[in-house]
Amino acid sequence: AQRVTQPEKLLSVFKGAPVELKCNYSYSGSPELFWYVQYSRQRLQLLLRHISRESIKGFTADLNKGETSFHLKKPFAQEEDSAMYYCALRISNYQLIWGAGTKLIIKP
């Protein structure tokens, strides 16, 4: 079955602490994974894709095919990181399977 699992609905950490948002997937093909972020009252925007292997706003994510994971990490959280984060798996040219999302709250 094709599935994306984000086990945490809510993650709350203090400013300056490390952050890890978990994403696990189930897919028989070669996975293509994305992290999207939705700040309060703003549009859903692409944060990272595993193909590009870049760091955006201090976030990184590594595809681990052995553990079927694509966890999002940041070493030092900032208050402006508070948002809703979605992990997504591309299953066709046009279709994504979305995780349920994790709401990240950064406490001052």
Place this chain on the structure above:
Amino acid sequence: DTEVTQTPKHLVMGMTNKKSLKCEQHMGHRAMYWYKQKAKKPPELMFVYSYEKLSINESVPSRFSPECPNSSLLNLHLHALQPEDSALYLCASSQGGNSNQPQHFGDGTRLSIL
């Protein structure tokens, strides 16, 4: 221009009204999408247009009718909606075809059905 623009931002309508949501992009993308998003939930795909042809309809009720007049525009015509159709409606676009480029989203239209 690297944006997907949606109008209106907010829409309140009665169950007997007819209205349309509009979406525009000028990035040369050939795939355009409509999604429905309920609060604190991920977006749910409704329709995909590829090269101006409807290629995916995710079993959406006929009270939602998409239209793609040209490669830059996408409309969603609404008629006889139900209260449960109240949601944020997102438009997205991507390069299309076999490109592995990501989808770009608009701000959405927040729809309330009275």
